[in-house]
Amino acid sequence: MIPAPLRALLRSPAAPLVVLALVSLLSLGARTYQLGQPCTLPCRSANDHTLIFDEAYYVNAARVIAGIRPPAGSHYDHSPLGTDPNAEHPQGAKLIMAGSIELFGDGPFAWRIGSVIFGSLAILAMYALARAAGAGRWSAVGAATLMAADNLMIVSGRIGTLDIYALGPMLFGVALYLRGRLVPAMLMLAVADCMKEVAPYALIVLALVELGRVLLRYREPSLPAQWRARPALLRLSLVAVGSFAGFILGLWVMGLIATPYADSARQLITGGPFAHLRHIVTYAEALTAPQGATGIASYPWQWLFDKGAITYLGVSPPLPGHAAGILPVCEFLGEISPPIIALAIPALLLCLARVARIPRSSPSPGSSAPGAPTSCRARSSTASATSTTCCR
Numbered sequence: 001m002i003p004a005p006l007r008a009l010l011r012s013p014a015a016p017l018v019v020l021a022l023v024s025l026l027s028l029g030a031r032t033y034q035l036g037q038p039c040t041l042p043c044r045s046a047n048d049h050t051l052i053f054d055e056a057y058y059v060n061a062a063r064v065i066a067g068i069r070p071p072a073g074s075h076y077d078h079s080p081l082g083t084d085p086n087a088e089h090p091q092g093a094k095l096i097m098a099g100s101i102e103l104f105g106d107g108p109f110a111w112r113i114g115s116v117i118f119g120s121l122a123i124l125a126m127y128a129l130a131r132a133a134g135a136g137r138w139s140a141v142g143a144a145t146l147m148a149a150d151n152l153m154i155v156s157g158r159i160g161t162l163d164i165y166a167l168g169p170m171l172f173g174v175a176l177y178l179r180g181r182l183v184p185a186m187l188m189l190a191v192a193d194c195m196k197e198v199a200p201y202a203l204i205v206l207a208l209v210e211l212g213r214v215l216l217r218y219r220e221p222s223l224p225a226q227w228r229a230r231p232a233l234l235r236l237s238l239v240a241v242g243s244f245a246g247f248i249l250g251l252w253v254m255g256l257i258a259t260p261y262a263d264s265a266r267q268l269i270t271g272g273p274f275a276h277l278r279h280i281v282t283y284a285e286a287l288t289a290p291q292g293a294t295g296i297a298s299y300p301w302q303w304l305f306d307k308g309a310i311t312y313l314g315v316s317p318p319l320p321g322h323a324a325g326i327l328p329v330c331e332f333l334g335e336i337s338p339p340i341i342a343l344a345i346p347a348l349l350l351c352l353a354r355v356a357r358i359p360r361s362s363p364s365p366g367s368s369a370p371g372a373p374t375s376c377r378a379r380s381s382t383a384s385a386t387s388t389t390c391c392r
Contacts, residue, residue, distance in 0.1 A: 016137035020144055024123055027148040031116050031158040036108035038315050038326050046106045047071050052332055053312035055160045059111045061086035062097035062160070065258045068106055079263055087260035087269055087276065088283040090247075092194035093165035095254060111160040118165045119157025123148045125171035132178040150337045155312065159332070165195035170202045177206055177239060186239045190246025194254065197280055203240050210236050216355065248273045296334075303336060304344055310334035 002010075009015060040048045051059055060070040060077075064085050070077045079085035084094060093114070100110040126147045130140035147153055156164045173188035192199035210232040217227040225231070251273035260269040260276045269279050293299050296310045312332035318325070 016141045020124075020127055020141050023141070023145045023148050024120055027123055027154070027157070028116065028120055030154055031119055034328070035112055035116070035158060037328055038313070038330055040326050046108075049108045050313065050315075050326060052159045053161065053334070055111065057086055058094055058162060059097065059160045062094045062101055062111070063106060065091075065094060065098035066101040066106075068101065076263055079261055080268075082258065083261035083268065084254075084258040085261045085263040087262050087279055089162060089196055089280070090194045090251060090276075091254040091258050091260070092191070092250065093162045093196065095257060096165065097160055098258070112158055115157055115160055115164045118168050119153065122153070122157070122164065122168035122171060125168045125175065129171045129175040129178075132175040146340060146343075150340055152334060152336050155332055155334065159312070162196040163198065166192045166199045168192075169195065170199050173243075174202055174205060177235075178209070182235060182239055183242070186242035187246060189239065189243035190250060193243060193247035194250040197284070200243075203236075203243070206236055206239065212355065219359070248277070251276050304341070308335065 036049060038050045040050065043049070057075050060075045061084055063070050064076050064079050064081055064083060067081045069081065076085040084091045086094060096114045097111060100113055104110040104113070123144050127140045127144040130143040131137070135143065156167075169188045169192035173185045173192060176182075176185035176188060189199060189202055192202065213223075213227040214229050214232055217223040255273060255276060260279065261267070262269055262279060269276050289297055293302070310333065312334050314331045315326050315329050317329045
């Protein structure tokens with residue numbers, strides 16, 4: 001039995017936002033707890049702090065951009081200062097890290113505070129995306145909470161790697177697209193592209209959303225006329241071309257700040273943004289796995305079936321009678337939390353089943369007008385949420 005005052009509080013229009021703020025603060029606390037650890041004792045300098053997983057690349061690249069020579073024997077220790085020696089990825093996230101290093105000094109706080117901030121933005125973006133897809137406020141808070149509690153989100157949102165920088169802008173971009181705000185959507189997706197080249201996957205999501213809308217309108221002609229194939233293709237093309245143009249512009253501007261440098265070939269990448277893009281593509285093409293995905297490599301669909309954990313970093317307790325070298329004892333795992341895996345596939349199947357159950361009806365006079373009846377608008381919102389959920 002819920003007490004009456006609590007029931008009244010939960011019915012308040014502001015209640016979901018209060019809970020979202022609380023979830024965001026709890027996530028912030030979890031991701032900043034011992035942010036500078038682990039560290040090699042006696043832990044007196046920046047180099048004593050252990051780099052976690054791909055921080056060995058990105059933090060050192062940010063150091064070079066900021067004009068700091070990485071420790072001897074580490075990645076990019078001979079790269080020209082002021083360049084970006086991690087040229088296989090866009091400079092965006094590394095420029096933010098480099099700016100933090102210049103502002104706060106070379107250390108774990110500077111390396112990781114950007115990830116903490118962008119992780120918090122991603123949680124808010126998930127709420128915005130769920131709302132744009134037609135979910136109620138409490139359902140959107142639930143989606144944001146599930147994301148905030150995810151292990152991979154907590155880990156990625158506290159270490160100095162690139163993915164978390166791209167995630168928030170991607171989610172905001174898709175949310176804006178679903179609300180019909182195409183110019184802001186393309187700008188957000190362009191920002192995401194500048195963080196890491198995985199961001200264009202959002203366009204695949206949008207293509208599937210539009211395909212779902214087109215199929216739904218074919219079965220139910222009373223749905224909005226904007227869901228026809230031609231407007232859908234026009235919207236998608238506009239955002240795809242616009243975000244790509246923004247990405248190219250971003251590469252050009254970032255190249256003026258930190259020239260890309262191919263560390264393995266020991267040469268600067270000149271020729272502007274298209275030369276840098278060509279290097280990114282050719283580098284990715286060279287990453288082949290003739291024997292199939294092994295080790296930490298995986299195919300995207302394997303995550304839906306729980307590929308298993310990737311150990312980013314593990315610090316074991318010292319042997320009896322031996323002094324600890326690195327503290328604290330910890331383990332950073334790259335693994336999606338089981339509840340998300342358990343819910344993902346049934347949710348996808350439920351979406352498809354709901355779409356399949358919509359009967360085909362004959363169009364009636366005026367049914368294709370943008371101002372569809374209330375029942376049609378409700379179904380439109382539900383279909384939009386269904387399509388988005390099915391694509392995640």
